[in-house]
């Protein structure tokens with residue numbers, strides 16, 4: 276069984292951590308180890324607390340209504356990333372969302388072209404028939420209210 280650390284805290288209570296093999300103190304209270312431990316803690320602390328590098332909060336929103344605008348924003352983000360103005364994780368997120376947005380814009384374009392094509396070929400359901408359908412639904416809901 277491991278010995279307990281003999282270090283006494285400021286309030287007089289014992290440390291109670293397991294002592295190192297062949298020593299009467301734990302790694303945290305060993306002066307020989309303390310520099311290493313502190314250095315490790317500090318490095319860990321820096322890694323954990325360092326905020327992601329992002330653009331300032333007063334950066335205006337960009338318009339992303341076309342693939343040209345998305346491409347322009349991506350170009351800016353790539354340059355910001357290269358300068359170190361943008362955290363790689365943020366840039367990754369931007370890249371992912373931009374690819375989803377591009378797909379969506381593409382689909383919107385296709386739907387627009389398709390509906391234009393349909394209407395030019397006279398394939399679109401006429402507005403009259405659509406309102407007839409709505410009347411039937413409304414009529415059904417009102418049954419029994421007279």
Ligand SMILES: [Zn+2]
Nearest residue numbers: 280290301304
């Ligand atoms: Zn200790």
